[in-house]
Amino acid sequence: MTTTISPIASDAIDAPTAAADSSAAPAGVAHPKAIRSYVIRAGRVTTGQAKALETLGPRFVLDYAAQPFDAVAAFGRTAPLILEIGFGMGDATAHIASVRPEDNFLCCEVHEPGVGALLKRVGEQNIENIRILQHDAVEVIDHMLPEGSLDGVHIFFPDPWHKKRHNKRRLIQAPLVAKLAARLKPGGYIHCATDWEPYAEQILEVLSADPHLVNTAPAYAPQPAYRPLTKFENRGLRLGHGVWDLVFRRR
Template sequence: MTDSQHPTNTTTGPEDADAPLHRRGIKSYVIRAGRMTPAQTRGLEVVWPRLGLTIADGRQDLDALFGRQAPRVVEIGFGMGNSLIEQAERHPDTDFIGIEVHAPGVGKLLDEADKRGLTNLCVYREDALAVLEQCIPEASLTTVQLFFPDPWPKKKHHKRRIVQPAFVELIRTRLKPGGTFHMATDWEAYAEWMAEVMQAAPGYASTASQETAPYVPRPTFRPLTKFEARGEKLGHGVWDLIYRREDETC
């Protein structure tokens, strides 16, 4: 389960779509301290110069970055990176960009990517909103993934949830027409929140069937994490929501 992209006033519902994405003092994540293993340290020190990106690098030409034209996937808050590594290894014809703020997870992913010889993966250790706004070109992504973000379950903390109207509108502008925004959560109340936000969001269409709407069965292309597998054994639910950008202009 990822914690990286995990908003206090009296309003507890989703914000308006034109609300500012950056408000000082309100973050959708908390950076937690953690010990670094030798492999994680190696990833940050040795592999980062090759696969790491920063906001200071500016807006990317993704074809130039990866040296080819290919489907492009951004995963926000990849945690320790197991799912993202598996996807990048399983789909060498797709390019992946991971965004995560926690050093141990970034280090682990970089170390694994290097050991497996992956060349279709780059990483930001930055705030996801800033990366999307400043670094990712409009209409450039095939998919944006947000798996198991921090649900901020307390009512007074709901405004810290990353899924807000302004956020999903930003995602829409970065998706190609026909591109998809895929969310997954193990908190039913957060799944309902996500569905409420997406139902009101312009320019999206749910991919769920009438029988399962607003949710979709767990797609086989989303790797099953150890956390999720353990939860399934305990009878915990997981809700997947996939929405397609359906308009032709940003």
């Protein structure tokens, strides 16, 4: 087993994730002052994933560069651009890209087995509208995505950091939301989903507090038709667990 840089998800197979973009640790809590959109965990690349990385990686995996992202050059066309932060093993990402062929999907994930798994699906399903950045999403937002460059953002099942003392590590907090809101075009959206109710409550509070965003629902949104149920969700629903979707738009 090798060690790779990767996000931690609420389900290692089906759900994407990310950690928080935060500041100094509280007294007695040992974690870095600057939290990236991932943490380190072990991962193993299968033979099929390795083949996909070798054969499809040069076409679909982009190099990180601290300069404005040229979407037309990367995708070979002009189309709405959707950023996905953390896609896990890529099941939902591949499905959404397939049912929304009119959109371009820029997907950030540092977990190499996950990148390989999504590339494998891209090849099997002949998906053309996905590009992958195997890099920290926070740096991509800061250095590659100018204001007003995005039509949407997807953040599905980020790590909930269940323990209260670790809540500061959560990805969806006011500073990051402000960055994302600034990069949305008018009418662009942020779609978050979580299976942890306290995190859903925090996400609702943070998104509602941003002056540039407006909720599309009275509180939580119905699950949009394009987002599929993952194996993890189906298992949770059978056990009576909830899933909360939130969809906010740029004013």
